[in-house]
Amino acid sequence: MIRRLAIILALAVALGPFVVLMVNSVRPSDAFLAPGAGFIPGTITLDHYRAVFGGDGETLRFLANSVIIATATTLLALLLGAPAAYALARARLPFRLSIVFALAFLIVRFYPKITVALPYYLIMRDLGWLDTHLAVILAHVSVTVPFVVWLMLGFLEELPPEIEQSAMMDGCNAWGRFVRVVLPLSMPALGAAAVLTAFTSWNEFLLASTVASNDAKTLPVRISSFITDKGILWGNMAAMGTVIVLPVALFAFATQRYLVRGLTVGAVKG
Amino acid sequence: MSDRQILLLCLVPALLLLALTQFYPLAQSFYVSLHDWTLARSPVMGEFVGAQNYSRVLHDRQFTGALWFTLGLAAGSSILSVLLGFGLALLTVGENWKLRLSRTLLLLPMIIAPVAVGTVWRMMLAARIGPVNEALGALGLGTPNWLGSPGLAQVTLTVIDAWQWTPFSMIVMAAALASIPPDILAAARMDGAGRGLILRRIIVPITLPIILLVAMFRMVDALMTLDIVFTTTGGGPGFATHTLGYWIYVQGLRYFNISQAAAASWLLLALCMATAAAFLLWRRRIMSWQVRQ
Amino acid sequence: MAAITLSAITKRFGSFDALQPLSLEVQDREFVALLGPSGCGKTTTLNILAGLEAPTSGRILIDGRDVTDIPPMQRNLAMVFQSYALYPHLSVRRNIAFPLEVRRAPRAEIDSAVARAAELLEITPYLDRYPRALSGGQRQRVALGRALVRKPAAFLLDEPLSNLDAVLRLQMRAELSGLFRSLGATALYVTHDQAEAMTMADRIAVFAAGRMLQFAPPLTIYRAPADRAVAAFVGAPPMMFLDGIVTDGGAIQAGGLTFPARHAPLAPGAAVTLGLRPEDVSPARDGPTAEVVLVEHYGGNQVVTLRAGPARFCMLSPPDMRIEQGHRIGVSVDPRNLYLFAPDTGRTLAAPGLDPRNETR
Numbered sequence: 001m002i003r004r005l006a007i008i009l010a011l012a013v014a015l016g017p018f019v020v021l022m023v024n025s026v027r028p029s030d031a032f033l034a035p036g037a038g039f040i041p042g043t044i045t046l047d048h049y050r051a052v053f054g055g056d057g058e059t060l061r062f063l064a065n066s067v068i069i070a071t072a073t074t075l076l077a078l079l080l081g082a083p084a085a086y087a088l089a090r091a092r093l094p095f096r097l098s099i100v101f102a103l104a105f106l107i108v109r110f111y112p113k114i115t116v117a118l119p120y121y122l123i124m125r126d127l128g129w130l131d132t133h134l135a136v137i138l139a140h141v142s143v144t145v146p147f148v149v150w151l152m153l154g155f156l157e158e159l160p161p162e163i164e165q166s167a168m169m170d171g172c173n174a175w176g177r178f179v180r181v182v183l184p185l186s187m188p189a190l191g192a193a194a195v196l197t198a199f200t201s202w203n204e205f206l207l208a209s210t211v212a213s214n215d216a217k218t219l220p221v222r223i224s225s226f227i228t229d230k231g232i233l234w235g236n237m238a239a240m241g242t243v244i245v246l247p248v249a250l251f252a253f254a255t256q257r258y259l260v261r262g263l264t265v266g267a268v269k270g
Numbered sequence: 271m272s273d274r275q276i277l278l279l280c281l282v283p284a285l286l287l288l289a290l291t292q293f294y295p296l297a298q299s300f301y302v303s304l305h306d307w308t309l310a311r312s313p314v315m316g317e318f319v320g321a322q323n324y325s326r327v328l329h330d331r332q333f334t335g336a337l338w339f340t341l342g343l344a345a346g347s348s349i350l351s352v353l354l355g356f357g358l359a360l361l362t363v364g365e366n367w368k369l370r371l372s373r374t375l376l377l378l379p380m381i382i383a384p385v386a387v388g389t390v391w392r393m394m395l396a397a398r399i400g401p402v403n404e405a406l407g408a409l410g411l412g413t414p415n416w417l418g419s420p421g422l423a424q425v426t427l428t429v430i431d432a433w434q435w436t437p438f439s440m441i442v443m444a445a446a447l448a449s450i451p452p453d454i455l456a457a458a459r460m461d462g463a464g465r466g467l468i469l470r471r472i473i474v475p476i477t478l479p480i481i482l483l484v485a486m487f488r489m490v491d492a493l494m495t496l497d498i499v500f501t502t503t504g505g506g507p508g509f510a511t512h513t514l515g516y517w518i519y520v521q522g523l524r525y526f527n528i529s530q531a532a533a534a535s536w537l538l539l540a541l542c543m544a545t546a547a548a549f550l551l552w553r554r555r556i557m558s559w560q561v562r563q
Numbered sequence: 564m565a566a567i568t569l570s571a572i573t574k575r576f577g578s579f580d581a582l583q584p585l586s587l588e589v590q591d592r593e594f595v596a597l598l599g600p601s602g603c604g605k606t607t608t609l610n611i612l613a614g615l616e617a618p619t620s621g622r623i624l625i626d627g628r629d630v631t632d633i634p635p636m637q638r639n640l641a642m643v644f645q646s647y648a649l650y651p652h653l654s655v656r657r658n659i660a661f662p663l664e665v666r667r668a669p670r671a672e673i674d675s676a677v678a679r680a681a682e683l684l685e686i687t688p689y690l691d692r693y694p695r696a697l698s699g700g701q702r703q704r705v706a707l708g709r710a711l712v713r714k715p716a717a718f719l720l721d722e723p724l725s726n727l728d729a730v731l732r733l734q735m736r737a738e739l740s741g742l743f744r745s746l747g748a749t750a751l752y753v754t755h756d757q758a759e760a761m762t763m764a765d766r767i768a769v770f771a772a773g774r775m776l777q778f779a780p781p782l783t784i785y786r787a788p789a790d791r792a793v794a795a796f797v798g799a800p801p802m803m804f805l806d807g808i809v810t811d812g813g814a815i816q817a818g819g820l821t822f823p824a825r826h827a828p829l830a831p832g833a834a835v836t837l838g839l840r841p842e843d844v845s846p847a848r849d850g851p852t853a854e855v856v857l858v859e860h861y862g863g864n865q866v867v868t869l870r871a872g873p874a875r876f877c878m879l880s881p882p883d884m885r886i887e888q889g890h891r892i893g894v895s896v897d898p899r900n901l902y903l904f905a906p907d908t909g910r911t912l913a914a915p916g917l918d919p920r921n922e923t924r
Contacts, residue, residue, distance in 0.1 A: 007361055007372050014376050014437070017390045020401055024393060032399045039401060080287060083280035091277035101285060108292055110546045112494040114515050115535035118522045119295035119302065142291035145284050162648035165615050168635045169642040169719075170662040170709065174273035178280070180665070184652040203383035205497045206515075210523060220385045224500040234399060237389055244386045252381050256374045259381070263438065264445040273634060 018245060024238035025049070032234050048239035059222065063243065066202055066218040069133060073140040073201040074194050080141065081148025082190060086178050088149065089156040090164075102153065105146040113143065117210045124211050131215045139207035144197040151196075154265055155189035156182070192262030195255045202248060219244045303533040309526035316529075323533035333534060336512040343428045343513065344492035350432035352485050355439025360469075362440070363447045373444060380437040388501030391430050392417065417503050420510035427502060427511050431492060439484045446480040447473065479557050486549035490542050514538045565626040565716035565749055566591045567612065572621035574607055581607050583774045584621070589717075589751065591626075594743055596760035597753045599770030599796070605753045608770075609719050612751065614638050625716050641710035645722040647702045649694040649709075655681075656690040659708040666713070680708040683742070700731045707742075717749040724759065736762065757797050761785070769793050787916025791836060791909035794902055800841050800866050802902065803876035807837040815901070818874025820851045823898045825918065835912060838902030841866060844878040846886075847895035854891050869894065 020039075024032075025048055027041040052059050084105075088098050120139060121130075129135040159182070167177045183190075205220040212221060223240050226233075252259055303323050306316035327333050362373045379387065394402050395416040403413040416426045450473065458468050474481075496515030503511040505520070512520075518538065522531030567589040574582035582604045589595050597605035610616040612623060614635030623631045630638050641662070650658050657664075659680055663673045681687045684704040694702055703723065710718055723739070724732045740763045743750050754760055760767045761781045768778040769792075777789035788794035794802050807817030811831045815822045822837065829835065853869035853876075860882070867878045867886055878894060886892065903913040911917065 003361055010358055010361070011372060011375055013433070014379055017394050018378065018382075020394060021390050039404075080284040084284035087277040087281035091274060091281065101281065104285070104288065104293075108288065110490055111296070111539045111542055112515055112535065114494070114496065114518050114522075115299050115532075115539045116292055116295045117519075118528060118531055118535065119298040120291065121523065122298070122528075123295060138287070138291050142287055145288065149284065160646065160648070162644045162646050163650065165613075165635075166642065166644055166648035166709075167650075167661075167665075168615065169613060169640060171636045171665040173271075173634075173636055174276040174280075176665060180661075181650060199381055203381075203386075205383065205385045205500070206519070220383045220497075223383075223389055224385045224497075226389075226501075234393065234396070238393065241386050241389045241393075245382050245390075248381055248383075249378060252377065253374065256377075259377070260373075260441060260445075263377075263441050 018249070021238050021241050021245065024234060025242045027235060027238075029233075029235050045235075048233075048235035051233075051236050052239045052243070059240070059243070062217050062219050062222045065133065065136075065212075065216055066220075069136050069140065069208075069216070069218060070198050070201040072133070072137045073144060074197045076137065076141045077144040077148050077197045078190060078194060081145045081193065082152055082183065082186070083178065084145070085149045085152030085156060086182060089153055090174070102149075105149045108143060108146040113206050117206055120207065121210050130211055131213050133216050135211040136208050136216050136218065139211065140201040140204055143204070143207070144200050147196060147200075148193040151189055151193045151262060151265055152186065155186055159185060188258070188261065189265075191255070191258040192265065195251075195258045196262040198251070199248060199259075202244075299532045300536055302529050303536050305529055307529040309528050319529075323529050324537065327530055327534045327537065332509050332512065333514075333517060335509055336514050336517040339424055339511065340493060340495070340514045342424065343431060343495060344489050346425075346428040347431040347435065347492045347495075348485055348488035350429070351436040351488055352439050352481065354432070354436045355484070356443050356481065358436065358440040359443035359447055360473075363444055373441065377437045377441060379434045382434070384434065384497035385501045387430065387434050388498040391426075391433075391498075392502050395426065418507060420507050423503055423507060423511050427498065430498060430502065431495060434498070435488060435491070439488065442480065442484050443477060446477045450476055479553055482549060482553040482556065486546055486553070489549065490546050493538065493542050493545060514541075567717055567749065567751070568622075568624040568627075569608070569612065570622050570624070572608070572611060572618045572623070574604075574611060574616070575619045580773050582611075582618075585775050587768060587775065587778060589749060592747045592749055594748075594750045594752065594763060594765045596764035596767045597751060597770060598755070598757060598760040598767050600755055603770040604773040604775075605768075605770045606721060609642075609721055609751060609753050613640055613642055613719055639716045640719055641713065641715035641717075642719040643706045643710050643721065643723045645725055647694075647706040647726075649702055649705055651694050654691050654693055655686065655697070655705050655708075658694065658705055659690075659712050661709060662713045676712050677708075680712045683711065684708050699727050700735065703727060703735060707739075711746075717751065718743070720750060720752045722753055722755070725754075725756070739763065757799065761797070769796060771796070783916055785916070787914045788902070788911055790911055791838070791904040794838050794904070794911070794914075798840055800877055800879070802838045802840050804904075805837040805839065805874040805876060806906070807835050807903075809833045809835060815903070819872035820853065820874070820894075822896055822901060824901050824903070824913070825898045829903075829912070834906050836904040836906045836909075838904060839876045839896060840900070840902070841877040841879040843900035844869075844876065844894055844896055846878070846880055846884065847893050850893040850895035852891040852893050855886055855888050858886050858888055 023039070023041065026044045026046065028043055028045045029047070031041050088102050091098065093101075124130050124135045163181060163185070164177050167181045172180060203220060204218075205224060208216075208218045209221040209224065212218065219240075223237070223244060226237055226240060302315065304318060304320060306319045306322075358376060362369050362376070382390075394400050397403065397413070397415065397418070402416070407413050414422060417423050454472065454476075455468060458472050463471065494515050495513045496519055499505055499511060499513055499516040505512045505516050514534065515538065518531045518534045521527045521534065569585060569587040572582060572585045573580070585604075585608065587608075597608060599605045607616065611618045614630070614633065618631070621631075622629055625638065625640075650661065653661065656677055659677045660673050663676060668676075677690070678687070681690055684707055686701060686704045686708065689697060689701055689705075694705065697705065703726075706723070724735055727735060736759055743763075752759070752763065764781060766778060766780050767784050769776045769784060771792050776793045777784060779787075784793060784797055788797065791804065795804070805817035807815040809829045809831050810816050810821065813824065813829075813831075815824050815835060815837050817837045851871070853871040855867060856870045856875070857868040859866045859868075862882065864882050865880050865884070865886070867880055869876055869878060869892075880886065899918060900915050901913060902911070902915070904911055
């Protein structure tokens with residue numbers, strides 16, 4: 001009984017703010033200021049969504065940017081990360097290079113990206129890639145590939161070696177073994193990696209805000225500048241927040257199996 | 271093509287990308303930190319100044335203020351989230367659908383963009399329209415200015431960060447708890463151990479390596495905090511809630527004070543690495559002690 | 564099918580000699596068993612032949628072609644793994660077709676080859692199932708089917724029956740034996756089960772501690788073991804060993820018993836190790852007596868453990884004979900069936916199979 005109450009309390013604390021966010025996104029503007037107006041608004045309005053999406057259509061563009069960048073990041077991170085992990089797990093490199101490379105991937109997790117953000121800005125400026133999708137995508141891939149690699153490495157360790165030896169005897173070279181046998185068997189790990197990569201890219205703020213000023217701006221960058229350039233329009237802010245939060249929440253719910261595996265795998269095996 | 275060549279071809283693109291987008295910028299940032307460069311004044315890098323940028327940054331009151339706030343936030347947030355996460359894991363461990371659903375729902379804060387979390391909490395804590403103060407006011411408990419007074423804003427930010435990342439420690443520790451062989455717990459119960467004793471003498475020691483790992487991730491990540499500052503306080507009031515990351519961001523990308531920002535960012539990097547290393551060493555000591563037992 | 568030659572193969576893991584110099588010639592269409600306890604080097608030998616591991620030194624020839632530096636996929640060998648190593652994401656049909664698909668064989672050819680293999684192994688009804696929906700025996704057949712479907716130079720089998728239960732193992736043993744005999748295939752078969760090796764193989768290579776002790780047909784291994792280790796490993800219940808001395812009359816005295824012997828002359832007073840197979844010891848009213856320590860009745864026969872002085876040995880006796888624990892009974896051994904080994908080196912000095920006066924049994 002106490003346990004159940006505690007869980008309900010935890011759920012309220014964890015989810016309550018999101019309920020407030022969504023309710024505020026449909027609360028009429030004048031109801032925000034009325035003291036004691038109550039939590040449930042008397043009338044519901046879609047004005048804030050209209051305001052956010054209407055007019056110049058900018059938000060729609062930022063939404064599209066976020067979708068494009070998250071999708072491309074996920075595909076590229078898997079495309080680069082999965083083969084790299086396979087190579088690290090199977091190639092017998094001299095001088096313990098496999099460990100060195102694996103650590104190179106790992107260490108990306110442990111330093112602040114702000115250290116990289118400044119020079120990354122300069123590099124993109126010199127290449128003339130500032131404010132392009134590519135600049136954001138490359139940045140996001142570079143922070144998510146290490147994760148894909150480590151998740152896959154953990155998975156490949158568990159794969160019984162006979163399966164690949166058998167494929168070898170059956171005539172597959174390394175690429176054939178990877179594509180025909182290892183990849184299909186890695187779907188759970190790949191799924192987990194894909195889900196986490198997509199989330200990371202969708203939510204990422206620092207690197208995106210560093211290189212994207214307008215054309216390639218993503219939703220998180222947009223919402224961070226919301227306060228300063230328009231004063232506090234609570235309703236619009238809530239609508240904007242909902243646009244960022246809701247897709248992720250629904251996606252998380254749909255992919256919870258992969259999500260949980262992705263979040264726990266590295267840590268528990270330690 | 272030999273297998274070895276194929277595997278190398280598989281490895282090279284990812285390594286190349288990492289080198290170009292992470293390691294080269296990392297090296298360049300270190301190089302810049304040793305030179306004099308303010309992008310607002312000059313498009314090209316100035317002369318070599320050695321460790322001058324570092325000493326200037328370390329004598330900057332704003333920087334040291336940000337350093338102390340960041341350390342406090344990281345310590346507070348990681349302790350809070352590890353304890354709460356462990357508690358939530360104990361509460362929700364189990365395999366029936368209600369518990370599983372609870373765990374999934376409790377994950378929500380951590381999968382939301384930190385900037386959106388900042389927005390949400392700014393709304394929750396707003397002076398007049400926020401539900402938190404409305405509720406407190408209705409109960410006659412006063413209406414604190416959560417994000418507006420310096421000391422309280424620092425605490426508030428720490429709690430918001432803990433709120434966002436408690437689910438991370440919960441989900442990892444729930445997995446750790448689930449991996450304890452049930453036989454061990456059954457044996458302890460047969461031996462007459464009560465709940466508290468089982469928790470202290472069996473569950474915590476067994477999961478300690480993972481608790482420390484979670485604490486390390488939390489601590490290192492919290493040291494890098496910057497996103498939520500943008501949408502909650504914007505670093506204010508005054509400079510009270512400047513984290514190191516936020517300070518560097520403002521110095522580097524708003525004032526283009528590049529060389530000092532680079533120096534500060536390397537100090538932050540060193541802090542993160544040292545923290546990670548310390549935790550790993552501590553963990554190793556504890557694990558070897560376990561082996562020796 | 565092909566002949567296989569291993570010449571002076573060695574394998575070191577760090578400072579550990581997993582394989583002493585090993586030379587082995589397998590003839591075309593021969594079924595060879597590699598027999599030995601775990602960790603003896605037999606699986607290493609198979610893996611080296613397969614190309615899954617590289618030898619530290621030595622050459623491997625298949626039909627005279629040196630394949631030492633050729634990767635496994637180009638050696639044209641088929642392997643059946645102890646764990647079967649079926650591809651869990653492919654149906655039985657695609658599992659069997661896999662080696663042909665990899666080689667880009669025409670569709671029609673793949674289909675007919677799969678159908679033929681499935682029929683031979685009686686797994687046609689399961690072709691569209693996935694491995695996880697199969698029993699152990701069925702998985703075993705699928706693994707065999709995947710090996711049979713192409714025409715390999717040789718089959719390599721790594722303890723293929725060890726994951727089956729006892730009844731199924733006997734049945735599959737007979738089936739496999741018949742299958743490979745009818746295919747006329749060259750096969751190397753790794754096993755730690757001497758019964759499998761004895762019943763299936765044309766020749767057995769006995770391994771211990773990284774060394775091949777003997778390579779010979781099953782009956783030769785049994786009746787003329789190269790040394791004490793081979794003699795100890797082959798035979799169930801196992802051979803028992805007694806410390807003995809050659810008497811002036813040329814007999815062997817061991818543990819208070821005297822056994823008349825026919826062997827190459829040994830100096831009187833010389834120490835020898837006497838080996839007795841339980842089935843060679845029989846009850847005899849007028850023989851020397853020994854004390855019955857233990858009687859184990861197996862239904863079809865009984866194994867009697869006897870003690871004479873410090874020596875212990877076993878006797879296989881007919882099931883209906885009443886033997887009481889603690890009593891003394893007379894025993895005799897046909898002098899032709901004595902095994903004698905040098906006590907220091909373990910080398911065989913005399914064995915039934917080495918004696919030209921013994922007729923083949």
